[in-house]
Amino acid sequence: MNDRSSAPAAISCKGVWQVFGHNPEQKLKAALERSGGDAGSAAANLRKDGLIPAVQDATFEVKEGELFVIMGLSGSGKSTLIRSISHLIQGTAGEIEIDGENILAASKKRLIELRRHKLGMVFQHFGLFPHMTVAENVAFPLKMQGKNKKQRRQRALEVIKLVGLDGREGAFPRELSGGQRQRVGIARSLAVNPDIWFLDEPFSALDPLIRRQLQDEFLNIQATLKKSIVFITHDITEALKLADRIAIMKDGEIVQIGTPAEIVLHPVNDYVAEFSKDVAKGKHARVSMVMDGENPVPGNMPDDPGLRTNMTIDTALAKCMELYEPVPVWDGEGKQAGFVHPSELAAALQVEAD
Amino acid sequence: MPQNSETKSLPWGLTPGAFAAWAAALLGLACILLTPVFPWLVKWPAALTLPMTDWIGSVVGWFLSVLKPAARLFSAGLGYPMLWANWLLTATPWPLVIGVVTAIGWYLGGLRMAALGLGGLSFVLASGYWIESMNTLALVAVSVPLALMAGLSIGILAYEFPRVKKPVQGLLDVMQTVPTFAYLTPLLFLFGFGPVVGLIASAIYAAPPMARNVLLGLERVEDDIKDAAVMSGGTRRQQLFLIEIPAAATQIMVGVNQCLMAALSMVIIAAVIGGFNDIGWEVLLTMRKAQFGQSFLAGLVIVVFAMVIDRMSGALAMERRRYDLRVIGLLMAVALLFTLLMGSSLPNPSDYAAFDPTAAVVDRALGDFTAEYGLALDQLKNTILFYVMLPLRIGLDNAVLPFTWGFMWTPAMSMIFLAVAATGGVALFLTGRRVAGAVLLLLAVTVETGVAELPWAFVIGGAGLVGWVSGGRKLALFAASMLALILVSGLWDRALLSLYLSGVSVLACTAVGGATGLLCAVSPAAWRVVRPICDMLQTIPLFVFLIPVLMFFQIGEFSAFLAICAYAVVPMIRYTRHGLINTPEEMLEAAVSSGATGWQIMREVRAPYAVPTILLGLNQTILYAFSMLVIAALIGTTGLGQSIYLALGKGDVGLGLGAGAAMAILALVADRLVQGFAEEKRRALGL
Numbered sequence A: 001m002n003d004r005s006s007a008p009a010a011i012s013c014k015g016v017w018q019v020f021g022h023n024p025e026q027k028l029k030a031a032l033e034r035s036g037g038d039a040g041s042a043a044a045n046l047r048k049d050g051l052i053p054a055v056q057d058a059t060f061e062v063k064e065g066e067l068f069v070i071m072g073l074s075g076s077g078k079s080t081l082i083r084s085i086s087h088l089i090q091g092t093a094g095e096i097e098i099d100g101e102n103i104l105a106a107s108k109k110r111l112i113e114l115r116r117h118k119l120g121m122v123f124q125h126f127g128l129f130p131h132m133t134v135a136e137n138v139a140f141p142l143k144m145q146g147k148n149k150k151q152r153r154q155r156a157l158e159v160i161k162l163v164g165l166d167g168r169e170g171a172f173p174r175e176l177s178g179g180q181r182q183r184v185g186i187a188r189s190l191a192v193n194p195d196i197w198f199l200d201e202p203f204s205a206l207d208p209l210i211r212r213q214l215q216d217e218f219l220n221i222q223a224t225l226k227k228s229i230v231f232i233t234h235d236i237t238e239a240l241k242l243a244d245r246i247a248i249m250k251d252g253e254i255v256q257i258g259t260p261a262e263i264v265l266h267p268v269n270d271y272v273a274e275f276s277k278d279v280a281k282g283k284h285a286r287v288s289m290v291m292d293g294e295n296p297v298p299g300n301m302p303d304d305p306g307l308r309t310n311m312t313i314d315t316a317l318a319k320c321m322e323l324y325e326p327v328p329v330w331d332g333e334g335k336q337a338g339f340v341h342p343s344e345l346a347a348a349l350q351v352e353a354d
Numbered sequence B: 001m002p003q004n005s006e007t008k009s010l011p012w013g014l015t016p017g018a019f020a021a022w023a024a025a026l027l028g029l030a031c032i033l034l035t036p037v038f039p040w041l042v043k044w045p046a047a048l049t050l051p052m053t054d055w056i057g058s059v060v061g062w063f064l065s066v067l068k069p070a071a072r073l074f075s076a077g078l079g080y081p082m083l084w085a086n087w088l089l090t091a092t093p094w095p096l097v098i099g100v101v102t103a104i105g106w107y108l109g110g111l112r113m114a115a116l117g118l119g120g121l122s123f124v125l126a127s128g129y130w131i132e133s134m135n136t137l138a139l140v141a142v143s144v145p146l147a148l149m150a151g152l153s154i155g156i157l158a159y160e161f162p163r164v165k166k167p168v169q170g171l172l173d174v175m176q177t178v179p180t181f182a183y184l185t186p187l188l189f190l191f192g193f194g195p196v197v198g199l200i201a202s203a204i205y206a207a208p209p210m211a212r213n214v215l216l217g218l219e220r221v222e223d224d225i226k227d228a229a230v231m232s233g234g235t236r237r238q239q240l241f242l243i244e245i246p247a248a249a250t251q252i253m254v255g256v257n258q259c260l261m262a263a264l265s266m267v268i269i270a271a272v273i274g275g276f277n278d279i280g281w282e283v284l285l286t287m288r289k290a291q292f293g294q295s296f297l298a299g300l301v302i303v304v305f306a307m308v309i310d311r312m313s314g315a316l317a318m319e320r321r322r323y324d325l326r327v328i329g330l331l332m333a334v335a336l337l338f339t340l341l342m343g344s345s346l347p348n349p350s351d352y353a354a355f356d357p358t359a360a361v362v363d364r365a366l367g368d369f370t371a372e373y374g375l376a377l378d379q380l381k382n383t384i385l386f387y388v389m390l391p392l393r394i395g396l397d398n399a400v401l402p403f404t405w406g407f408m409w410t411p412a413m414s415m416i417f418l419a420v421a422a423t424g425g426v427a428l429f430l431t432g433r434r435v436a437g438a439v440l441l442l443l444a445v446t447v448e449t450g451v452a453e454l455p456w457a458f459v460i461g462g463a464g465l466v467g468w469v470s471g472g473r474k475l476a477l478f479a480a481s482m483l484a485l486i487l488v489s490g491l492w493d494r495a496l497l498s499l500y501l502s503g504v505s506v507l508a509c510t511a512v513g514g515a516t517g518l519l520c521a522v523s524p525a526a527w528r529v530v531r532p533i534c535d536m537l538q539t540i541p542l543f544v545f546l547i548p549v550l551m552f553f554q555i556g557e558f559s560a561f562l563a564i565c566a567y568a569v570v571p572m573i574r575y576t577r578h579g580l581i582n583t584p585e586e587m588l589e590a591a592v593s594s595g596a597t598g599w600q601i602m603r604e605v606r607a608p609y610a611v612p613t614i615l616l617g618l619n620q621t622i623l624y625a626f627s628m629l630v631i632a633a634l635i636g637t638t639g640l641g642q643s644i645y646l647a648l649g650k651g652d653v654g655l656g657l658g659a660g661a662a663m664a665i666l667a668l669v670a671d672r673l674v675q676g677f678a679e680e681k682r683r684a685l686g687l
């Protein structure tokens, strides 16, 4: 979970709207004029008119190599958002750039180009081609690239192995379990080695055990491949485990974007707080988030339990069970980064919305 | 459904249904009473009749004659593949043909299908109709690829361009309601006499089901699959041909199956044009010569053919196992070996007549049977004719004669009859059964005058009112104006006759089919018996229905009635059963836990829930009845069917198309009205 705020943006969205219904462009323009540019009331007006503002005024960036998670209740517009980023649907308003290229202005040919080489996508309902075997499914994007049969076969077997399906490459999708199908979808999206990877609830069809195992594999893959990823889930534990940053959506609106710790410790409203209600916060928040790094370090600190900035609060608390005075916090290189009062560590776990 | 604002203004707080029923009943009563004074209420004045069939004739005729050279060229071109297919099928030694069909059967469905192919074709061979059957098959073999290509292109077009989808669907609707015979006439004009016309007609008839299924299949491909194809970087064409069409294969195969069956059915019907020594012609010929044994046999050959084609192509639409391909090689080798060994001593297939004795036996048995029971059969026929069909057709006032009913109907009786009905109706109204009262009066009016002599104002007004109840103002306008079009075209009398015959048949089908469906819903054992019969009836080409009824009841309206019923009853049975069976489990449990008995559940829960489904069945039955009506014209009915058939004989394009259009209008109006009710019921049940 390193800091990437200085990295260039892989995806950048500015004021993206996706409105479903009759004549959405005109209606959106009119609604925005009426509300004086206020997205919330414009969306409310559109809803009253019988339209569906599935994504309202989404503005965010995904950095290169970042794993960006989108969370939200069912119907909050997560799938719609990535569908408009990948230009599967024509956005109603806003700007979308991929690697600095405005893709709304891209020609059909350029879009096909981008999809063949740069973008990969895993679908919520898998979207496997029923008339093709696992290997043919996985090799299909390569076929579109114009690779020959031998190259396709070789690369397909490679990714099939990566997702642990070796031996099943001759099976048809209907012969596979839900979890296996899911993996075929993942393998297919990886076949062309895309730079930008969209995953729409890729682990939802799996039982908890396999899910955890796949999440770990996924983190491994990401550690080596370093892709820019947009990952949808509605499982908070999954989000916290995987994400560099999390965006929380509600009724089409992005209500908060932040690191896992920020989401857990500083939710902007009850909706966000509700998500992390049952999460063991101490496992996700780190000492650096509660320590005091600005004020001068008090002269005498009798105890030093050896807290480090990247320690989870749970671990830190365990070390200061018996302590009632501020203690020092050390960074990775062994320099003193600040101090923290043990009672603040405990208080951090009782979070209310800011 | 009429808007609330409309219902509010109805007098005496009537529901729209009751209001419309009473308005129609009173309109009918008024028409009857006024007819003696204003005879034009029944008979539309000739002076106001527009010669529409002539107009259609000259406009279409002109148009066709422009197209004619191109069409002739086309038909000449099409003649070649037909000749080749014909030559291939008839010149190939029959053991090879049987071997190939058996092998195809094996490939499609393993041992069962192989056995079906082998058995079916052996039967055809033994019947002595091998050559005729191969001729028919050659027609199908050329027309089906045409129909498939056309259907596929239309389906894809409608799918790719949303703007043309609506018009295309409308066109498909119309094509399925316009009776098959109707477009034979213009086709004859365009392409000239000969088997090519039958071929083209069957391609035209068989394309719509293919187009429908292609469109449906493509639309039903999961969104994620379509998106995955896009995200893989496929061009639109790659998406369509590499992903979407293969993914829709199952539904498309259903289309192929329907297309094959439609083509076969039409090829056989087109035999009435003649000129090609095919199996349909054989049926027609023997039927005309009253050689029922032979005709029955030929009919059986057609049924066997239909079964083989249907079951084999049906297997395409199912999930298939892969069968050992070596068996195919083996089958072919055996067939080849057999042919070579027999060499020139291979018997000529036409010499087979294994069943000729059977045919003779059937003839004799039939003769004996009619000699023995002819009287009883006649009695049955006459009873139904005199006491049910005739009064419905020409009314009590004309049907009640001394030699049928034993007395003469007098105008005084009419008055008394109507007065009694009116009193009964008012009594029912006052005791709260308002719709029932109006229905009683409506029935009385209809029976008194007869459908064929109903005042036009009553028919059109009534249809408008029914349309209003079922679908609001727009449907009312549609129904009334479409019927008015028939009225002024001069085809009105014939249309009423057709309406009468299909009406009687639909009534009978509703009663018999509904009861059978109910029986099958309560008793699985009954369904086990009825189901194969239904399957069978739906596989048989329309034409073949005529054979058995002719055998027993000779030419005439009654035979036509029976043939229509036999064909049209199937959807009623199926939908009724289906509707009654598929009540949601929790509704049944709720009823059981409230202590309802089996019959109470049937009446209070299952039946109301099944109404929309049963209405759809009725809708299908009506459409089936109309399509059979035209075929039944071959064995003597009056009305539009007869006109279409006559037009075919005379080459009168205007009459053929006009009468066909009138028939299509009747079917479309009936379809929309019933659909409207079904839709409303579905909404009322929250489905």
Ligand SMILES: Nc1ncnc2c1ncn2[C@@H]1O[C@H](COP(=O)(O)OP(=O)(O)OP(=O)(O)O)[C@@H](O)[C@H]1O
Binding pocket: A020, A021, A052, A054, A072, A073, A074, A075, A076, A077, A078, A079, A080, A081, A124, A234
């Ligand atoms: N093509 C469409 N036409 C009309 N409305 C749509 C369309 N696609 C999505 N919607 C609506 O947009 C809203 C957001 O849908 P979306 O599929 O993005 O939700 P989601 O957050 O992905 O939910 P889930 O977690 O269930 O997948 C929903 O109200 C949905 O009904």
Ligand SMILES: [Mg+2]
Binding pocket: A078, A079, A080, A124, A200
């Ligand atoms: Mg979704």
